[in-house]
Amino acid sequence: MPAPRYRVFATCNIGDDALNLLRSRGYEVEVYDHLEAPPKKLIIEKVRSGIDALITTLRDPIDAEVFEAGKGTLKVVAQDAVGFDNINRADANRYRIPFTHTPDVLTEATAEFALFMLGCVARKLYPSERLVRENRWGAWHPFLPFLGDEVTGKTVAVIGTGRIGQAFMKKAVALDVNLLCYDPVYQAQDFINKIQEEMDLRRRHGFTSEGRTVRYVSLEEALAGADFVTLHVPLLREGEAATPTFHLINESALRLMKPTAYLINTSRGPVVDEQALAAALKQGVIAGAALDVFEKEPLPADSPLRDPELEDRVRLFPHFASAGRITRLSPDPDKGMAGRCVHALMAVLESGQSPASIPYVVNKEAFQ
Numbered sequence: 001m002p003a004p005r006y007r008v009f010a011t012c013n014i015g016d017d018a019l020n021l022l023r024s025r026g027y028e029v030e031v032y033d034h035l036e037a038p039p040k041k042l043i044i045e046k047v048r049s050g051i052d053a054l055i056t057t058l059r060d061p062i063d064a065e066v067f068e069a070g071k072g073t074l075k076v077v078a079q080d081a082v083g084f085d086n087i088n089r090a091d092a093n094r095y096r097i098p099f100t101h102t103p104d105v106l107t108e109a110t111a112e113f114a115l116f117m118l119g120c121v122a123r124k125l126y127p128s129e130r131l132v133r134e135n136r137w138g139a140w141h142p143f144l145p146f147l148g149d150e151v152t153g154k155t156v157a158v159i160g161t162g163r164i165g166q167a168f169m170k171k172a173v174a175l176d177v178n179l180l181c182y183d184p185v186y187q188a189q190d191f192i193n194k195i196q197e198e199m200d201l202r203r204r205h206g207f208t209s210e211g212r213t214v215r216y217v218s219l220e221e222a223l224a225g226a227d228f229v230t231l232h233v234p235l236l237r238e239g240e241a242a243t244p245t246f247h248l249i250n251e252s253a254l255r256l257m258k259p260t261a262y263l264i265n266t267s268r269g270p271v272v273d274e275q276a277l278a279a280a281l282k283q284g285v286i287a288g289a290a291l292d293v294f295e296k297e298p299l300p301a302d303s304p305l306r307d308p309e310l311e312d313r314v315r316l317f318p319h320f321a322s323a324g325r326i327t328r329l330s331p332d333p334d335k336g337m338a339g340r341c342v343h344a345l346m347a348v349l350e351s352g353q354s355p356a357s358i359p360y361v362v363n364k365e366a367f368q
Contacts, residue, residue, distance in 0.1 A: 004026060004027060004028035005025060005026035005027055005028075005051060006022075006026075006027045006028070006052040006349055007027070007030075007050065007051045007052050007053075008022060008027055008028065008029045008030070008051060008052065008053045008054070008055060008345070009030050009031075009032075009043075009046040009047070009051045009053075009054055009055070010029065010030070010031045010032065010054075010055035010060075011032050011037065011038050011055060011056050011060045011079075011325050012031070012032060012033070012034075012037070012038075012057055012081045013031050013033045013198055013207065014055060014057075014329075014337070014338040014341060014342075015328070015329035015330075015331070015336070017329065017330075017331040017340040018329070018330075018331040018336070018338035018339050018340070018341065018342045019031065019338075019342065020331075021331055021339075021342050021343075022342055022344075022346070025066075025200055025346070034238070037057070037059040038060070039058060040060075040061055040065070040066075040113055043060060043066060043215070044065055044069045044198035045064055045069075045280070046072075047069040047070040047073075047074055048069040048070070050073045051070070051073065051074065052072075052073065052075050052076070052349060053075060053076045053077075053078060053082060053345050053348075053349060054066075054070070054074065054076075054077045054078070055077075055078045055079075055341060055342075055345065056077055056078070056079050056080065056086070056087070057079070057080050057081060057086075057299075058079075058081050058083055058084075058085065058086050058240050058297075058319075059086065059297070059324060060086055061086055062077055062087045062088065062092075062099075062141045063085060063088040063091050063181050063315070064088065064091040064094070067092060067094075067095035067097055067194075067325035068095070070095075070097070071095065071284045072095055075097070075348065075349060076093070076097065076098050076099065076100065076345055076348040076349060076355075077097060077100070077290055078099070078100045078341050078342070078344055078345035078348075079088075079096075079098040079099060079100060079101045079102070079341070080102060080337055080338065080341040081101060081102060081337070081363075082102055082103050082106060082284060082296060083101070083207075083234075083235070083268060083344075084099065084101050084362055085235055085255075085268065085331055087099050087362075089257075089362070089363055092366065093160075093363055093365065093366035094207070096366055096367070098348055098361045098363060098366070098367065099361070099362055099363060100341070100345065100348065100358075100360045100361050100362065100363075101342035101344075101360060101362055102337040102340040102344070102360070103141055103163070103342050103360065104163065104340075104356065105327060105330075105333075105334065105335060105336055105337055105339075105340050106321075106322035106327050107163045107164050107167045108167055108327075109166050109321065109322050109323075109324045109327040110167075110266055110321040110322050111165075111167035111168040111171060111294070112166050112171060113266060113320065113321035113322075114164075114168050114230050114264055114266045114292075114321065117264050117266070117290035117292065117315060117317065117321075118151065118156075118202055118228055118230065118262065118264050118290065119151055119258040119292060120315055121261060121287070121288045121289065121313070121314075121315045122148055122149045122150075122151055122228070122262055123149070123150075123151075124146060124147075124148040124312070125148075125204070126312070126315060127146065127311075127312040128146075128148075131145070134249075142276060146291035147313075149260070150275075151175050151177065151209070151228070151278065152175050152176050152177070153176055153177070154178070154227035154228060155177065155178040155179070155180060155225055155227050155228075156172055156178070156179055156180070156182045156225050156226060156228045156229075156230060157179075157181075157182065157222035157223060157225065157226035157228070157229045157230070158179055158180070158181050158182075158230055158232065159182050159183075159219070159229060159230065159231050159232065159233055159248070160183055160184075160231060160233035160234075160267065161181050161182075161183045161186075161188050161191070161192075161232070162183070162186075162188075162232065163185070164266070164267075165181075165183070165230075165232035166191055166333045167187060168230060168232065169181075169191075169195055169214070170195070173195060173198055173199060173202070173212075175307075176202070176207075176208045176210070177196065177212065178212050178213050178214070179212075179213070179214035179215075180214075180221065180222040180225055180226055181214065181215065181216045181222070182214065182217060182218065182219045182222040183216070183218065183233075183265050183323070184219075184233065184236075184241075184243035184245060185241070185243065187216050190193065192214055192215070195214045196213065196214050197211040199211070199213070199214065200206045219248075219253075220256055222290050223256040224256045224257070224258070226257070226261055227260065227261055227262070228261065228262050228263075228264060229249075229257065229262070229263050229264065230264040230266075230325070231248075231249070231263075231264065231265045231266065231267040231271055231272070232266070232267050233245045233248065233268075233271060234267070234268065235267070235268035235270055235271060238308060245271050245324055246271070247269050247271070247272070247273040247275065247276075248271050248272075248329065249263065249265075249268065249271060249272045249276075249277070249345075250273040250276050251273065251276040251279070251280070252262070252291075253259070254276060254277065254280040254286060255280070255285055257285070257286050258286070258287075259284055259285060259286060259287065260286075260287050261286050261287060262286065262287055262288045262289060262290070263286060263288075263289040263290075264289070264290050264291075265290075265291045265293055266290070266292045266293065266321045267293065268293055269291075269293040269296070269297065270295050270296040272291070274294065274295050274296075274303065274305055275304060277289060277305070277334075278304035278305055278307065278310065279304075281313060281314060282304050282307070282309065282310065283312050287313065288313040288314060288315075289314050289315070289317070290314070290315040290316075290317070291305070291314070291317065292317040292318075292319055292320055292321045293315055293319055294319075295319070297319060297355075299316060322337065340360065344358070344359070344360040344361070347359070347360075348361065354367050355367045356368045
């Protein structure tokens with residue numbers, strides 16, 4: 001048999017259709033096909049064995065140990081995610097190993113899930129269904145045992161107006177909300193103008209009885225004025241940017257919010273100080289929260305967010321926002337994370353171009 005074109009180790013099965021694209025091109029693909037993440041020791045062992053490419057996920061710590069093990073053989077790390085907090089960028093640059101990610105394809109899925117989370121916690125879907133399932137629904141009553149909060153007509157603060165924040169706004173317009181926008185890096189004013197045009201058009205056609213507005217404001221004004229705060233910023237720590245986002249939502253930020261407001265996070269767990277959030281919820285500083293990402297994942301058993309006292313006001317999801325069939329598994333690089341992951345991997349290995357010119361290579365600066 002001819003020697004394999006390239007050897008690839010995947011730390012989990014990202015989808016047979018996508019992995020079979022590699023196999024069809026003569027790649028030898030080995031998959032760690034278990035629910036849990038492989039031990040780091042195993043990743044290092046596989047890299048040291050001479051693989052050309054490593055497919056990773058957010059749960060895999062990729063740093064100097066891994067890059068040293070692949071010195072002279074490892075050519076690319078392909079991340080099956082948009083985020084890459086698990087990959088030490090400085091180490092990758094020092095060893096001159098490009099790593100890729102999968103932006104764009106999960107934008108719509110994440111944005112719609114953020115909107116669904118918002119509605120879920122506001123309208124109390126979980127506690128109301130539990131009444132029925134536990135056979136505690138005794139009689140209909142206008143306001144007992146509890147009421148939820150409408151979304152229509154309220155004000156939503158969108159913190160981070162990149163791809164996902166913009167996709168969220170496009171969907172939220174249909175609920176006739178007002179939008180307050182804050183972005184620590186860039187203001188997409190042209191997009192905001194188009195959203196305002198759509199709001200005005202809805203009013204002219206009678207789709208809404210009141211005019212709605214969208215505008216950029218300071219973070220403080222966004223937090224203080226919103227009924228819902230939805231987070232769509234990258235994780236930037238001290239020293240990584242002029243405006244870091246680590247613990248952007250802390251005790252002081254939470255105290256700016258209305259006591260009737262809700263916090264939604266589909267960005268990165270460490271953007272929210274979970275201890276401060278749990279305390280704020282217990283003290284009635286805000287009304288509720290829905291989180292799909294956490295400071296440590298999986299969410300620890302002793303997390304204060306698991307407190308039974310908060311159960312009806314906090315929705316907790318397993319990093320699930322992008323978990324649509326097409327978004328996660330499609331081999332089409334324009335539709336699926338898996339497809340974009342393997343196509344980025346193949347581009348680095350086969351194109352003959354500098355990684356600096358290849359789409360979806362994150363650390364282009366190491367090759368310029």
